[in-house]
Amino acid sequence: MPELPEVETIRRDLHAHLCGSTIHGLSVVHPGVVLGTPETFTDAVVGRRIVGSGRRGKVMWLDLEDGHAIAIHLRMSGQALLVDEGAPRPPHTHLIADLGGRRALLYVDPRRFGRLEIIDPCAPQASVLLRNIGPDALSADLCAETLRTAAAGRRIGIKQFLLDQRFISGIGNIYAAEILHRVPLGPATPAGRVTRAEMERILEQTHAVLGEAIAACGTTLADARYRSALGRSGEFACMLRVYGREGEPCRTEGCTARIQRRTSGGRSTYLCPACQRAGRRRRA
DNA sequence: AAGGCTACCTGTTCGC
DNA sequence: TGCGAACAGGTAGCCT
Ligand SMILES: [Zn+2]
Numbered sequence: 001m002p003e004l005p006e007v008e009t010i011r012r013d014l015h016a017h018l019c020g021s022t023i024h025g026l027s028v029v030h031p032g033v034v035l036g037t038p039e040t041f042t043d044a045v046v047g048r049r050i051v052g053s054g055r056r057g058k059v060m061w062l063d064l065e066d067g068h069a070i071a072i073h074l075r076m077s078g079q080a081l082l083v084d085e086g087a088p089r090p091p092h093t094h095l096i097a098d099l100g101g102r103r104a105l106l107y108v109d110p111r112r113f114g115r116l117e118i119i120d121p122c123a124p125q126a127s128v129l130l131r132n133i134g135p136d137a138l139s140a141d142l143c144a145e146t147l148r149t150a151a152a153g154r155r156i157g158i159k160q161f162l163l164d165q166r167f168i169s170g171i172g173n174i175y176a177a178e179i180l181h182r183v184p185l186g187p188a189t190p191a192g193r194v195t196r197a198e199m200e201r202i203l204e205q206t207h208a209v210l211g212e213a214i215a216a217c218g219t220t221l222a223d224a225r226y227r228s229a230l231g232r233s234g235e236f237a238c239m240l241r242v243y244g245r246e247g248e249p250c251r252t253e254g255c256t257a258r259i260q261r262r263t264s265g266g267r268s269t270y271l272c273p274a275c276q277r278a279g280r281r282r283r284a
Numbered sequence: 285a286a287g288g289c290t291a292c293c294t295g296t297t298c299g300c
Numbered sequence: 301t302g303c304g305a306a307c308a309g310g311t312a313g314c315c316t
Binding site: 054076077092109110111112113154156162223225243265266 | 286287288289290292293294295296297
């Protein structure tokens, strides 16, 4: 469930609290969450100090002093939690890192879709978690023209395009819907037919939405499943304009329409039928 | 090669 | 209250 803002919030927590800490011990409770063998993983981290962190899209990593790093992809239900050594362990705790000072880092993941991998951050192509991840949505190098080139000739909807981590990484189902409502542009607009001006607006709104969501420490929905590494909720849910708001009034100034939910390819999307009407595409 | 579908998992909520 | 169905913030791997 975590998208870029939630992963970035967690990374910042971990960075602030773990830099300089040494991993004294590691227990892999469920081997399936680790890429490679648990023994290899354990050998790579035990006794090593954490010296930094990084992130691309929804993948984050903790740099170790020897140049390797622990990469984490939380997928649908993963959590990285920094807890007191003696605190009770939540159900579905699959990995425990002993950090000394009575602290532990837990990897908790009910659905077990998430993965951890020892990587060399300088060689992302060699990493299973990173090799298909394109430029970060907030990267200064990413420009609208690059996205237009990637979208050229594609008939998939622009929403599906934004969700494809090879083209732009970090956007998930919530923020894709929010970005397209703000542009505004219908989610089914063929990616290859998005104009230069529209792609520029998409990138602008991507920066705006993700930036605001990071400032709010991410989106914690009513089910309260997303928490930062320190267990804190995000505050962006009350700022959502379409996601999860089926039947509620559009929050665009002057718009009287109600938000609709549509399903395609097994996923829900939310939109305002008035603001995002096909054929009502704003001119540059 | 693009694009669509399914599998991977568990937990929660919804409709009857 | 019970019970199956639908749904959940993601993506890799197949197939056509
Ligand atoms: Zn509207």
